[in-house]
Amino acid sequence: xxxxxxxxxxxxxxxxxxxxxxxxxxxxxxxxxxxxxxxxxxxxxxxxxxxxxxxxxxxxxxxxxxxxxxxxxxxxxxxxxxxxxxxxxxxxxxxxxxxxxxxxxxxxxxxxxxxxxxxxxxxxxxxxxxxxxxxxxxxxxxxxxxxxxxxxxxxxxxxxxxxxxxxxxxxxxxxxxxxxxxxxxxxxxxxxxxxxxxxxxxxxxxxxxxxxxxxxxxxxxxxxxxxxxxxxxxxxxxxxxxxxxxxxxxxxxxxxxxxxxxxxxxxxxxxxxxxxxxxxxxxxxxxxxxxxxxxxxxxxxxxxxxxxxxxxxxxxxxxxxxxxxxxxxxxxxxxxxxxxxxxxxxxx
Numbered sequence: 001x002x003x004x005x006x007x008x009x010x011x012x013x014x015x016x017x018x019x020x021x022x023x024x025x026x027x028x029x030x031x032x033x034x035x036x037x038x039x040x041x042x043x044x045x046x047x048x049x050x051x052x053x054x055x056x057x058x059x060x061x062x063x064x065x066x067x068x069x070x071x072x073x074x075x076x077x078x079x080x081x082x083x084x085x086x087x088x089x090x091x092x093x094x095x096x097x098x099x100x101x102x103x104x105x106x107x108x109x110x111x112x113x114x115x116x117x118x119x120x121x122x123x124x125x126x127x128x129x130x131x132x133x134x135x136x137x138x139x140x141x142x143x144x145x146x147x148x149x150x151x152x153x154x155x156x157x158x159x160x161x162x163x164x165x166x167x168x169x170x171x172x173x174x175x176x177x178x179x180x181x182x183x184x185x186x187x188x189x190x191x192x193x194x195x196x197x198x199x200x201x202x203x204x205x206x207x208x209x210x211x212x213x214x215x216x217x218x219x220x221x222x223x224x225x226x227x228x229x230x231x232x233x234x235x236x237x238x239x240x241x242x243x244x245x246x247x248x249x250x251x252x253x254x255x256x257x258x259x260x261x262x263x264x265x266x267x268x269x270x271x272x273x274x275x276x277x278x279x280x281x282x283x284x285x286x287x288x289x290x291x292x293x294x295x296x297x298x299x300x301x302x303x304x305x306x307x308x309x310x311x312x313x314x315x316x317x318x319x320x321x322x323x324x325x326x327x328x329x330x331x332x333x334x335x336x337x338x339x340x341x342x343x344x345x346x347x348x
Contacts, residue, residue: 043247049091051098053108058140060112060133064120068109068137071097076105077348078147078176080340083134084108085154085182086269087261089115092153092254095333096340104344107141111159113265125268127276130155131162138174147176149344153329154301155269157183161278164285172287176347179340181293182326184305185312186277233259243297243325250330279312286314289346291339295324295331 053069060066069090080100082093090108100106110117111130120129134150142148152160157180164171171178237255238246290313294306303320310318319339324332 041247041249043249046094046249046253048094048249048253051091051094053097053106056141058109058137060120060129060136062120062124062129064112064118064124064133066109066112066118066133066137067116068107068141070105070107070141071101072105073103074105076103076146078149078344079105079107079142080149080151080344081134081138081142082106082108083130083150083152083156083159084111084114085152085156086273087114087258087266088153088254089257089260091115092257092327092329094330096151096329096337099333099337100341104341105146107137109137109141111155113269114261119262119265122264122268125265126272127155127158127162127278128166130159131164131166134159134163135167135170138170142174147174147347149177149179149340149347150175151179151181151340152183153181154183154326155273157181158185158188158273158276158278161185161281161285165278165281168281168284168287171284175288177289177291177343178285179291179293179343180306180309181336182295182298182301182306182328183309184301185279185282185309188273188276188301240299241325241327242331243295243328244323246325246331254327254330282309282313286316289343290316291319291343292316293319293321293328293336293339295326295328296320296322297324298326298328300326 053071056068056070058066058068067090082090082096084090084092090110093108097106097108112133113119113125138148150160150163152158160178160180233255234248234251237258238251241254242251290310292306292310292313294301294303296303298306306320307318310316319335321328321332321335324335329336
């Protein structure tokens with residue numbers, strides 16, 4: 001056999017093996033997702049993203065228009081303001097909105113760049129800016145004589161910490177209580193779910209990769225890949241966001257929400273999370289009752305971080321839910337809603 005024929009044969013075999021490997025991986029993904037979808041799905045039929053609210057447009061201090069919604073009786077002694085997390089939108093508060101709106105004034109809003117809110121200049125992408133945005137949302141949606149309980153999930157909890165840092169006078173006067181869910185005050189480590197030996201390299205490479213993805217060419221390519229979605233996206237979302245028991249419908253909903261967030265926003269706020277440090281504001285939070293909620297199986301912000309946060313905030317109470325992951329507000333909504341309702345009753 002001539003040399004070129006041998007090389008061609010070897011290349012063909014290698015290509016065939018690689019193709020078989022990829023094909024096998026895709027087949028395994030389909031089998032895994034198929035098995036999951038055959039299981040119990042108590043959330044099937046839930047109208048995710050369709051619950052009504054009265055829209056309110058709020059203009060941030062840099063002119064960005066923020067989209068908020070309100071529901072529930074306007075004369076509630078205490079209102080609840082929901083702040084969602086990184087790459088999400090206000091619709092993730094589905095179960096809390098559904099359960100509490102009959103008796104309590106509720107406000108939810110899309111963080112800048114997320115959901116239906118405007119994006120703004122990239123130089124304003126920071127946790128501090130989100131704290132300033134929350135201040136204008138409060139001023140626009142909550143009357144002067146109404147107190148509030150602030151509820152924040154993940155980056156939404158950091159938004160509340162930023163507000164405490166900027167306007168401590170609100171805590172104990174306007175702000176009557178705080179619920180912090182799946183969040184941390186500093187050193188947010190996006191590599192926490194990886195095996196320990198590979199974390200240092202992932203930490204070093206992460207910012208550069210994200211910056212590249214946020215560039216014009218990188219963003220276009222990444223968006224095409226994300227738009228494909230599919231079984232891998234389902235499995236990744238299920239693994240990263242949830243613990244050991246979640247409905248496939250909930251996974252599908254969260255995956256769609258994450259995929260709808262522009263990659264430039266994903267990249268910008270990823271870097272903002274790395275820079276986040278609001279430990280100095282925790283004493284201010286301690287002026288009011290604080291509940292810290294975490295899932296024992298949170299792969300993004302481990303439960304140990306939430307426990308440390310609760311210990312640092314004076315008087316804070318820790319609630320750890322066995323088996324739950326990062327998106328506990330969707331995975332174990334009854335437990336989360338019960339804690340929110342209990343705190344509202346406590347501070348009325």
